[in-house]
Amino acid sequence: MTIKNVRDHGQRYRPRMACLKKVENVVLEMQDPKTGVKSQTQRLVITTIPHAITGEDIVAWIANRFKIDATEARAMGTMMVAFGYIYPLQDHKRLMLKPDTSLYRFQTPYFWPAQQWPVEDTDYAIYLAKRNIRKKGMLELYEQEQYNNLYKWMNHKWDFIVMQAKEQYRAGKERKKPDRVVFDCQERAYWVVHRPPPGTVSAMDYGHDRMVDPNMEEKKTPDYYRRIIMFTQQCIMRPRVKSSVSIGALVKYTTTYKEHDPFLHACLPSNPWLTDDVTYWTLNMPNVEIPTKMRVERWTFSFGELLMDPRGRADFRLFLKKEFSGENLAFWEACEDLKWGAAETMKEKAQQIYKTFLARGAPRWINIDGKTMDITVKGLAHPHRYVLDAAQTHIYMLMKKDSFGRYLKSPVFKETQKKAIAPEPQRFTETQLEQNAKRRRPSLSPIILRQQEEEQKAKLAASGPVDITQLCRFTAPVPHLAVYTGICEAQSTASPGFMTLPNSAACPSPISVAIDSTPASERRFDGNGGPSSSHFPSIAEASVSEEENQPPAPKSRMALSLSRLLRRGCNAPSVFASLSPKCAVASGGGKVQPLGVEPLAQPQPRRIANFFQIKVDIPPECRIYPIDSEDEEDDSPDTARGGVKEIICPWETVTKQEGTG
Amino acid sequence: MPLCNNKVADDGTSAQPLQEGKALVDSLIKVVACYRHLASCVGGCTDNSSLRRDLQQTRERAQTLALSCRNHLTARLRDKTLAEAERKETELLWVAFSSCLELLHADMCKVFTMVKHFSLANNSAMVQTGIQGGTTEVAARALSLPDLQGAGDGSQTSSMEGQEQSQLEQEIAQVDRTLEDMELKVNVLRWSVEALGPQYADPVSTDSASLALLSIDEEAAQGFCRRSQMFAVMMLCGVAIFAMVLSVCVVFLV
Numbered sequence: 001m002t003i004k005n006v007r008d009h010g011q012r013y014r015p016r017m018a019c020l021k022k023v024e025n026v027v028l029e030m031q032d033p034k035t036g037v038k039s040q041t042q043r044l045v046i047t048t049i050p051h052a053i054t055g056e057d058i059v060a061w062i063a064n065r066f067k068i069d070a071t072e073a074r075a076m077g078t079m080m081v082a083f084g085y086i087y088p089l090q091d092h093k094r095l096m097l098k099p100d101t102s103l104y105r106f107q108t109p110y111f112w113p114a115q116q117w118p119v120e121d122t123d124y125a126i127y128l129a130k131r132n133i134r135k136k137g138m139l140e141l142y143e144q145e146q147y148n149n150l151y152k153w154m155n156h157k158w159d160f161i162v163m164q165a166k167e168q169y170r171a172g173k174e175r176k177k178p179d180r181v182v183f184d185c186q187e188r189a190y191w192v193v194h195r196p197p198p199g200t201v202s203a204m205d206y207g208h209d210r211m212v213d214p215n216m217e218e219k220k221t222p223d224y225y226r227r228i229i230m231f232t233q234q235c236i237m238r239p240r241v242k243s244s245v246s247i248g249a250l251v252k253y254t255t256t257y258k259e260h261d262p263f264l265h266a267c268l269p270s271n272p273w274l275t276d277d278v279t280y281w282t283l284n285m286p287n288v289e290i291p292t293k294m295r296v297e298r299w300t301f302s303f304g305e306l307l308m309d310p311r312g313r314a315d316f317r318l319f320l321k322k323e324f325s326g327e328n329l330a331f332w333e334a335c336e337d338l339k340w341g342a343a344e345t346m347k348e349k350a351q352q353i354y355k356t357f358l359a360r361g362a363p364r365w366i367n368i369d370g371k372t373m374d375i376t377v378k379g380l381a382h383p384h385r386y387v388l389d390a391a392q393t394h395i396y397m398l399m400k401k402d403s404f405g406r407y408l409k410s411p412v413f414k415e416t417q418k419k420a421i422a423p424e425p426q427r428f429t430e431t432q433l434e435q436n437a438k439r440r441r442p443s444l445s446p447i448i449l450r451q452q453e454e455e456q457k458a459k460l461a462a463s464g465p466v467d468i469t470q471l472c473r474f475t476a477p478v479p480h481l482a483v484y485t486g487i488c489e490a491q492s493t494a495s496p497g498f499m500t501l502p503n504s505a506a507c508p509s510p511i512s513v514a515i516d517s518t519p520a521s522e523r524r525f526d527g528n529g530g531p532s533s534s535h536f537p538s539i540a541e542a543s544v545s546e547e548e549n550q551p552p553a554p555k556s557r558m559a560l561s562l563s564r565l566l567r568r569g570c571n572a573p574s575v576f577a578s579l580s581p582k583c584a585v586a587s588g589g590g591k592v593q594p595l596g597v598e599p600l601a602q603p604q605p606r607r608i609a610n611f612f613q614i615k616v617d618i619p620p621e622c623r624i625y626p627i628d629s630e631d632e633e634d635d636s637p638d639t640a641r642g643g644v645k646e647i648i649c650p651w652e653t654v655t656k657q658e659g660t661g
Numbered sequence: 662m663p664l665c666n667n668k669v670a671d672d673g674t675s676a677q678p679l680q681e682g683k684a685l686v687d688s689l690i691k692v693v694a695c696y697r698h699l700a701s702c703v704g705g706c707t708d709n710s711s712l713r714r715d716l717q718q719t720r721e722r723a724q725t726l727a728l729s730c731r732n733h734l735t736a737r738l739r740d741k742t743l744a745e746a747e748r749k750e751t752e753l754l755w756v757a758f759s760s761c762l763e764l765l766h767a768d769m770c771k772v773f774t775m776v777k778h779f780s781l782a783n784n785s786a787m788v789q790t791g792i793q794g795g796t797t798e799v800a801a802r803a804l805s806l807p808d809l810q811g812a813g814d815g816s817q818t819s820s821m822e823g824q825e826q827s828q829l830e831q832e833i834a835q836v837d838r839t840l841e842d843m844e845l846k847v848n849v850l851r852w853s854v855e856a857l858g859p860q861y862a863d864p865v866s867t868d869s870a871s872l873a874l875l876s877i878d879e880e881a882a883q884g885f886c887r888r889s890q891m892f893a894v895m896m897l898c899g900v901a902i903f904a905m906v907l908s909v910c911v912v913f914l915v
Contacts (some may be wrong), residue, residue: 031786037790040738051789108790109704109775117771122760133862151860158856160757167694174802176794183701
């Protein structure tokens with residue numbers, strides 16, 4: 001069953017087609033025998049057919065009626081022909097008004113482009129079948145193709161279509177010959193308007209349908225007035241800018257972007273919408289190796305442009321990596337991810353970001369001022385999507401004022417600029433254009449694009465070279481949270497006995513405790529007999545394998561540990577802070593502890609716990625758990641968690657004091 | 662022009678119920694085709710009360726046919742003892758019938774809006790479409806009547822028009838309901854129905870005359886140029902022949 005018109009609930013109101021009703025009135029005015037357009041008879045071989053009008057008469061009538069000049073009248077006449085109210089008798093495929101003696105005729109109201117009757121494919125199939133009945137092989141190529149398509153789609157009705165075509169043909173033969181000719185012309189004109197031949201512009205392209213008929217008079221109910229009141233109030237409340245300022249901004253924008261606008265300037269190599277050649281799109285893919293010159297030029301316009309373009313962002317990331325200040329961009333990206341990400345992981349993400357970037361002693365600590373930090377921390381007590389907005393803006397401004405300028409002068413950018421390609425404009429002949437049109441294929445499905453994006457993100461997270469001050473479990477890629485953390489490259493700066501990390505100087509003091517603890521941790525690690533060397537690739541492999549094999553594991557482990565902690569209660573008097581040694585993702589000469597090897601090192605943490613004298617009151621939920629957190633598998637009632645550095649999340653202390661735990 | 666009435670099966674002598682169903686559907690298709698031709702004249706210069714009457718009568722015929730068709734096909738499809746091949750055929754007929762009814766519904770809705778706009782009683786301006794003759798033959802074909810109906814009363818009052826309109830509205834609603842009922846009562850899976858007929862309809866007859874008229878339409882624009890070209894060529898040929906004759910004469914004389 002085809003979708004029926006009556007049930008449409010008005011979904012077919014075409015906003016730009018509100019002119020149709022007005023054109024209908026004009027056409028009816030033209031019919032007046034006294035004041036309308038002069039009609040003549042068309043002489044064909046055997047018969048004459050009345051009611052033919054010449055183009056010049058139409059133009060003259062319109063110019064007279066609306067008091068406009070000839071060119072405008074001609075444009076209006078062309079519009080009427082393009083909509084299908086008047087059809088040309090000669091050269092029926094070109095829907096334009098020629099202001100000479102070429103003949104036109106009015107279309108019968110049955111074939112008028114009405115707003116509420118969609119053009120049915122069934123009718124089109126019947127029409128094409130009828131034309132085929134009249135003379136075999138009379139269909140043009142595009143009509144032939146459409147006929148074949150319709151045969152495929154509407155195969156179940158095809159017998160009906162053929163029968164109906166025959167019957168309509170036979171019924172037509174009952175009429176007089178000139179009437180038959182006129183009817184054929186009318187039908188043909190109707191279908192030229194609604195199924196335009198390829199390469200022509202159709203006047204019926206109108207954009208989205210609307211729920212409301214713009215021509216209908218709206219009843220003045222209290223609801224209507226309420227809406228009007230709200231609308232005008234909002235208009236008044238809008239902030240206003242001096243026109244000199246706004247015009248200045250517009251002028252600046254247009255001068256900057258003039259050459260990049262595909263409407264105002266030719267697209268290089270060619271505009272795919274015009275020539276059906278997709279080179280432009282392939283050259284400008286989001287993560288293409290070598291960008292085009294125009295694209296690189298756009299990056300210089302503003303920092304926002306650079307960040308919005310994925311290739312630009314990648315370039316900027318590379319530059320920051322060379323400068324060892326990649327944490328700003330990573331933080332910004334993490335905040336974007338929080339803002340646009342799924343709601344269920346939002347709280348975790350916010351905490352993750354805090355621990356990675358904002359907390360004291362965080363591995364990738366970013367530099368924001370005290371006030372913003374205050375606001376952020378307060379907000380994180382009740383995290384929502386925009387809780388990190390203030391910090392993000394601060395970092396954005398920092399990058400914009402500082403790094404962006406340096407980036408534009410940097411060798412990275414200059415290199416990219418040099419390598420950028422400037423494609424030659426393509427010139428296609430008519431036949432080539434037709435071939436291109438035939439070779440049109442749909443682009444990649446959005447599902448595939450999304451998969452590629454995810455892969456890209458995972459790759460970045462797993463192997464992106466990023467500066468990292470300290471390593472711990474949360475800086476290893478957590479599979480279910482795409483926080484932009486990464487693992488440090490294998491910089492074996494530390495001596496084999498030490499598991500200190502690079503940039504440790506940047507870390508706050510608790511790390512010194514960690515340094516003291518390294519012998520113990522080394523001991524512990526040695527006891528495990530894990531894989532021999534943890535270099536960068538193995539880290540990547542391990543983390544990747546972690547990701548692949550045990551994606552739910554970290555989460556469950558955290559949950560397990562949380563529950564265990566809660567069971568033990570908050571009597572963790574000697575919970576100690578020691579960050580680096582417990583990180584299984586080690587750099588330097590440490591050993592990688594794959595997650596599976598935990599149970600072995602069980603007894604040792606307890607020993608280490610007694611080793612330290614630092615007592616820190618740390619709430620249970622907030623920890624950075626070491627990856628080899630055998631503690632969590634451990635069901636022992638031993639409260640000493642041993643050697644775990646806690647990054648204190650202040651908001652959680654607040655909640656704890658409010659009575660949790 | 663002779664009317665071919667061989668598709669109408671109102672005598673019930675056809676034994677096979679399948680043939681009967683096919684005949685019913687065929688006649689419905691014929692009536693709907695005629696209705697479309699009639700509807701295309703509404704609002705044009707030949708729109709008059711007889712056209713409206715023809716429309717109404719064709720509509721009624723279509724509805725009676727539709728009703729009997731529906732009953733017949735519904736009964737057959739709900740019959741569980743139907744053979745597989747016959748069921749397939751009946752399903753094909755069912756699909757044809759529902760599409761036909763949808764076309765009729767669409768045409769009726771269009772006529773309804775047009776009639777509101779182009780009211781005969783109020784003498785609204787009709788569009789000069791170039792149609793000259795009447796459509797009585799088409800209506801006669803639809804109603805399967807060998808003779809043409811006489812012209813009815815010439816004028817229509819607005820009250821009569823109002824009545825007709827409300828009647829039309831009711832009929833549209835009825836067809837609507839019929840379609841709904843059809844979908845509810847019988848479950849025919851559209852994707853399991855396959856067309857048996859050919860993709861291209863065979864030419865019924867080579868109607869060269871109207872074809873010629875139409876093609877002349879298109880060539881009229883180029884006609885002048887061609888004519889002038891031919892004229893020039895002929896002139897040249899004439900001049901060439903004349904020159905040859907002259908030279909032959911000269912040679913001959915000399």
